[in-house]
Amino acid sequence: MSEGPPGTSARHDRLLEDLADNLTPVRRLRTPWLRGLSWFVGAVALGLALMPLADVEGLRIRMALPDLRYAALGALLTALTAAIATFQTSVPGRSASWALLPLAPTALWVGASGLGCLRNWVAPGTNLADGGETGGCLVFLLAFSVPLSLALVLMLRRACPLRPNLTAALGGLAAAAGAAALLVPFHPHDATVTDLAAHLVVVAGIIAANGLAGGRLLAGEAGRG
Amino acid sequence: MALEDRLAAAMAAAQGGDAAAYRALLRDCLPVIAGMARAQGVRADGIDDVVQDTLLTIHKARATYDPARPFLPWLRAIAQRRAIDVMRRGGRRPREVHDPVAYEAHADHEPVPGQALETRERDRALAQAVAALPPGQREAVEHLAFRERSLAEAAILTGRSKGALKVNLHRALKALRLTLTRDKGEGDV
Numbered sequence: 001m002s003e004g005p006p007g008t009s010a011r012h013d014r015l016l017e018d019l020a021d022n023l024t025p026v027r028r029l030r031t032p033w034l035r036g037l038s039w040f041v042g043a044v045a046l047g048l049a050l051m052p053l054a055d056v057e058g059l060r061i062r063m064a065l066p067d068l069r070y071a072a073l074g075a076l077l078t079a080l081t082a083a084i085a086t087f088q089t090s091v092p093g094r095s096a097s098w099a100l101l102p103l104a105p106t107a108l109w110v111g112a113s114g115l116g117c118l119r120n121w122v123a124p125g126t127n128l129a130d131g132g133e134t135g136g137c138l139v140f141l142l143a144f145s146v147p148l149s150l151a152l153v154l155m156l157r158r159a160c161p162l163r164p165n166l167t168a169a170l171g172g173l174a175a176a177a178g179a180a181a182l183l184v185p186f187h188p189h190d191a192t193v194t195d196l197a198a199h200l201v202v203v204a205g206i207i208a209a210n211g212l213a214g215g216r217l218l219a220g221e222a223g224r225g
Numbered sequence: 226m227a228l229e230d231r232l233a234a235a236m237a238a239a240q241g242g243d244a245a246a247y248r249a250l251l252r253d254c255l256p257v258i259a260g261m262a263r264a265q266g267v268r269a270d271g272i273d274d275v276v277q278d279t280l281l282t283i284h285k286a287r288a289t290y291d292p293a294r295p296f297l298p299w300l301r302a303i304a305q306r307r308a309i310d311v312m313r314r315g316g317r318r319p320r321e322v323h324d325p326v327a328y329e330a331h332a333d334h335e336p337v338p339g340q341a342l343e344t345r346e347r348d349r350a351l352a353q354a355v356a357a358l359p360p361g362q363r364e365a366v367e368h369l370a371f372r373e374r375s376l377a378e379a380a381i382l383t384g385r386s387k388g389a390l391k392v393n394l395h396r397a398l399k400a401l402r403l404t405l406t407r408d409k410g411e412g413d414v
Contacts, residue, residue, distance in 0.1 A: 012273070015281075015378075016248065016251045016255075017248070018382050019381075019382075020244045020248040020251065021244070022240060022381065022382055022384070023239065023243075023284075025240065026288040028240060028288055028291065029289050029291075032414075067375050090289075090300050092306075093298040093299035093300075094302075158288050158289070159288030160282065162302060162303065
């Protein structure tokens with residue numbers, strides 16, 4: 001069985017016996033699809049709970065504009081697909097290619113948001129954000145990213161991400177996109193270049209923070225032997 | 226029954242708490258993991274570390290296995306990652322260099338006359354001192370010092386946190402130092 005130096009077999013046997021002696025029944029993790037969907041439904045439920053505070057009439061007008069509609073749809077799809085990719089990459093044996101799943105929705109989200117900025121030039125007089133409003137949106141993004149990220153980390157505590165940094169970065173993308181989608185009903189203005197740039201910086205920051213902190217956290221949980 | 230089916234069935238039983246099935250599964254996995262590590266390019270002296278790390282990860286990650294899917298790809302993913310970790314650790318170790326002076330000046334490892342008696346006496350005193358420790362501290366010394374297990378391994382096997390193990394080890398070493406110094410002092414008088 002073992003081909004190492006003398007004592008190797010005894011070393012393996014001892015660990016093997018210890019592990020078997022310490023065996024306790026475990027509840028199997030549900031499929032990554034189901035866990036990703038559960039997290040997404042939770043985020044949507046949070047958005048619905050906040051709807052009474054939203055400017056519904058303003059939202060209806062903004063959603064009539066294709067770029068804002070597609071940006072919101074892109075953020076929602078990014079949150080969903082990134083969450084599924086997060087849970088897929090947290091299970092040993094699943095392909096790292098799952099990380100590509102949120103690429104197309106992310107392109108739609110960022111692309112549609114960028115197109116919205118052009119309205120500043122082609123349609124002067126649009127309701128644009130001033131500095132205070134942009135600051136408020138950023139606080140909103142951060143405030144929602146943190147609980148969404150924490151929910152993901154909690155749901156990943158029994159998983160075993162063998163690439164913890166990739167899983168954590170995908171989780172960060174899911175949380176940032178989820179927060180951006182939740183922001184839509186409360187966003188009182190259309191996108192500007194500075195607004196979009198600030199959002200991108202915050203989103204990148206959230207992904208990086210998740211990658212760094214979450215990567216270590218997840219590696220500590222199960223990624224390391 | 227084919228290896229794949231046998232391992233998948235044993236893992237499903239182990240998830241339900243069947244220790245005998247788990248023991249048989251881990252035993253069957255040993256040569257498979259070693260083979261996977263070799264295929265990954267791990268050197269002969271690192272194979273055992275890969276096997277040990279992989280066994281520990283299997284134990285920690287057993288809830289992630291889905292019996293509806295094949296077992297070997299799940300195992301292979303873990304073994305390959307642990308093999309990469311071991312190769313990275315090996316890459317950071319200082320490499321052997323040709324140094325005739327250092328070779329000539331290297332101390333002889335053979336024991337000096339009378340050392341065996343002294344060692345036996347010291348071992349006896351240490352065993353007594355360890356036996357007198359509180360259970361938590363004794364457990365930390367046995368796993369971390371005597372069996373040379375990592376904090377992660379010891380945490381799994383004892384069910385204590387890494388922090389608690391560190392504190393217990395620290396307290397145990399302090400107590401042992403006091404006891405052994407006192408014994409030595411009394412012996413000298």
